Amino acid sequence: MDWQTSGDTLPSTFISDEQVRSVAGKPPATGAWRDGDPDGDRLFANLGPMDFELGGHLPHVRMAYETWGELNAARDNAVLILHALTGDSHVAGSAGGSHRTGGWWGDVVGPGLAVDTNRWFVVAPNVLGGCQGTTGPASLAPDGYEWASRFPFTTIRDQVSAQAMLTDFLGIEKWAAVIGGSMGAMHVMEWGLMFGSRAARLGILAAPAATSADEIALNTVQIEAIRLDPHFRAGHYYEAAAGEGPHHGLALARRISFQNFRTPQELNERFDRSSQSDISPLGHGGRFAVASYLDFHGNKFTRRFDANSYITLVEAMNSHDVGRGRGDIDGVLAGITVPTLVLGIDSDRFFPFVGQQRIARAVPGNIDGDETVTLHSEFGHDAFLIESDFVGRHIKRLLDTPV
Numbered sequence: 001m002d003w004q005t006s007g008d009t010l011p012s013t014f015i016s017d018e019q020v021r022s023v024a025g026k027p028p029a030t031g032a033w034r035d036g037d038p039d040g041d042r043l044f045a046n047l048g049p050m051d052f053e054l055g056g057h058l059p060h061v062r063m064a065y066e067t068w069g070e071l072n073a074a075r076d077n078a079v080l081i082l083h084a085l086t087g088d089s090h091v092a093g094s095a096g097g098s099h100r101t102g103g104w105w106g107d108v109v110g111p112g113l114a115v116d117t118n119r120w121f122v123v124a125p126n127v128l129g130g131c132q133g134t135t136g137p138a139s140l141a142p143d144g145y146e147w148a149s150r151f152p153f154t155t156i157r158d159q160v161s162a163q164a165m166l167t168d169f170l171g172i173e174k175w176a177a178v179i180g181g182s183m184g185a186m187h188v189m190e191w192g193l194m195f196g197s198r199a200a201r202l203g204i205l206a207a208p209a210a211t212s213a214d215e216i217a218l219n220t221v222q223i224e225a226i227r228l229d230p231h232f233r234a235g236h237y238y239e240a241a242a243g244e245g246p247h248h249g250l251a252l253a254r255r256i257s258f259q260n261f262r263t264p265q266e267l268n269e270r271f272d273r274s275s276q277s278d279i280s281p282l283g284h285g286g287r288f289a290v291a292s293y294l295d296f297h298g299n300k301f302t303r304r305f306d307a308n309s310y311i312t313l314v315e316a317m318n319s320h321d322v323g324r325g326r327g328d329i330d331g332v333l334a335g336i337t338v339p340t341l342v343l344g345i346d347s348d349r350f351f352p353f354v355g356q357q358r359i360a361r362a363v364p365g366n367i368d369g370d371e372t373v374t375l376h377s378e379f380g381h382d383a384f385l386i387e388s389d390f391v392g393r394h395i396k397r398l399l400d401t402p403v
Helices: 017-022 156-170 183-194 213-227 247-261 264-271 289-301 307-319 329-333 353-362 380-386 388-399
Strands: 043-051 057-068 078-082 121-125 177-181 202-205 340-345 373-375
Touching: 043 156, 057 156, 078 156, 078 183, 121 156, 156 183, 156 307, 177 183, 177 388, 183 202, 183 307, 202 388, 213 247, 213 307, 247 289, 247 307, 247 380, 264 289, 329 353, 340 353, 340 380, 340 388, 373 388, 380 388
Parallel strands: 078 121, 078 177, 177 202, 202 340, 340 373
Antiparallel strands: 043 057, 057 121
């Protein structure tokens, strides 16, 4: 639920007239990448059939992914980077074509950066159930119609199983590191538990060991915001004309999520009670600047995401609980013995810092003993995407840890 694109994770600012014009016009029924769209930097892996953890089956899974650097002869320099809810495979690179935004971690991944692509072969897939090239609700089913609401209920563990299928496709026996933030960090934990022998190091950034009731409550409201949009049509909206899809519900869900991904301090300092224009918001039809900011990012989001995918991925996050079916959470985490970075954000309202402290204390492989790396930031949950120098420094420390 973080704003995981380079444009969305900048510090909050007033919305300009140019930005307003950039989202003028009717949004498409879905912002998903569709067959026939330009590939951009995406590569595609055809992974075959897949059975889901809680029932359901796909006769074929395709995964979109991007790579940077070169795989060495020993095939032991591969790093897997896993995105958060609204991210995709475009970790680094420019916007353009079918990439509607620039890379979301372009200050961390690249030549000479923390994840140095002169040294490491970096792979970033779009998650199963996503909407930027990997099989998801907007993909066509064998009957020629989109899967839509028929897409199987997807868990974090399902998504990791699909990532393991990609690993086999690429011929990589063991990742030098698996790194992710927020939802991506949920995947990282499951990599340590489901495929621990195939990851030499783990980077867990800004996620808990289990999604809490408070977090599920926020997620539930967002799902309902989409489903109550009359244009959602029980998930079957793909043939709708521009402006006739569930963009109001999707934009509202995005605005709701924003409340927990930034901090009161940042919003109050940036916007205070300012109005967006000379027209007063107090009974004269004007807007508060912060309301215009929310509207802009909600409307922008509908042009690059799919409503059904949003529901699928939020429900996957709700499924996250490393102890589910395994036992006590602390005891389960004790099974993660490879070198592990655990990083939390002191101002995180969505995944509070205490959750990362629990992981840090329980994981024997923690490279900082039982301590959590603390990112002090005014930006809340999104700080792991914004505070690149700090985050990159600790990721480099993880990658330099002997195994």
